[in-house]
Amino acid sequence: MRLFDVYLDTATAGRVMAHLLEPPGLGVRFESREEMARRLPTEIGAHLAWLASHGESVVSEAHPAYRIVDEVPLAGNFESGDDVGIFRPDFVPVTDDEIERYLRIAGYAHEDLLALVGPLDDAALDWVRDERTRPIRKVIRHIVGAELWYMGRIIDDPDRVPLPAVIADADRRIDATNEQVERVRIVWPAFRRWAQHLTPDLRGRVTVPTWWTHLPGERWTARKMLRRCIEHCREHTRSIERILVAYRER
Numbered sequence: 001m002r003l004f005d006v007y008l009d010t011a012t013a014g015r016v017m018a019h020l021l022e023p024p025g026l027g028v029r030f031e032s033r034e035e036m037a038r039r040l041p042t043e044i045g046a047h048l049a050w051l052a053s054h055g056e057s058v059v060s061e062a063h064p065a066y067r068i069v070d071e072v073p074l075a076g077n078f079e080s081g082d083d084v085g086i087f088r089p090d091f092v093p094v095t096d097d098e099i100e101r102y103l104r105i106a107g108y109a110h111e112d113l114l115a116l117v118g119p120l121d122d123a124a125l126d127w128v129r130d131e132r133t134r135p136i137r138k139v140i141r142h143i144v145g146a147e148l149w150y151m152g153r154i155i156d157d158p159d160r161v162p163l164p165a166v167i168a169d170a171d172r173r174i175d176a177t178n179e180q181v182e183r184v185r186i187v188w189p190a191f192r193r194w195a196q197h198l199t200p201d202l203r204g205r206v207t208v209p210t211w212w213t214h215l216p217g218e219r220w221t222a223r224k225m226l227r228r229c230i231e232h233c234r235e236h237t238r239s240i241e242r243i244l245v246a247y248r249e250r
Helices: 033-053 096-117 122-126 136-151 165-175 180-196 200-204 222-249
Strands: 003-011 016-020 026-030 065-074
Touching: 003 033, 016 033, 026 033, 026 222, 033 065, 033 096, 096 136, 096 180, 096 222, 122 136, 136 165, 136 180, 136 222, 165 180, 180 222, 200 222
Parallel strands: 003 065
Antiparallel strands: 003 016, 016 026
């Protein structure tokens, strides 16, 4: 049986966020380590099954074994806008083949997201389950904003150097429409083009951005940008699925 390496973000309040970096795409928050111990094998198994369903060469296991190989303490509590840890593998520059693999998996995530939200009417998009839950329309907006933000994590300071054209164009086009699904159709191809044309400098650099953030000090690399794109889209696609279950059962 394969033993999967899991990397943890830990919050002072006791919450943890578990990341599976290989195969990439799984980032799951838990209220406690006890909850993580109960649920994480199932989450990893579901991730492997999802990859296999899209044709990736992985061995599906219902209850895979794992080990914690690194932990990063964070000041936030894994809410929107809080920092997310960087781990040893994130510092390795990405190769052409690795970029294409990350983007292929991210493509599955965005296909699933668009298939889920594309047919929804305004009633479903704007329904609010409870005071702690955003409507689906705002979840989509958050995904789009995060992916623009991820692209901006490894650039030069935009106060000193003009934004790369692909990011500036996507930002302009997104601002020009209020249709959230259309925004996804804009940002994902832009993210893909940006990643496919990363220079050797951008592939290997470590940045500590002070722009577009209220938490300066978080470190970023191209590999972290790519894996977070998958993790974040998958995480919020699952949250939308839960909202829709409640909406249809209401």
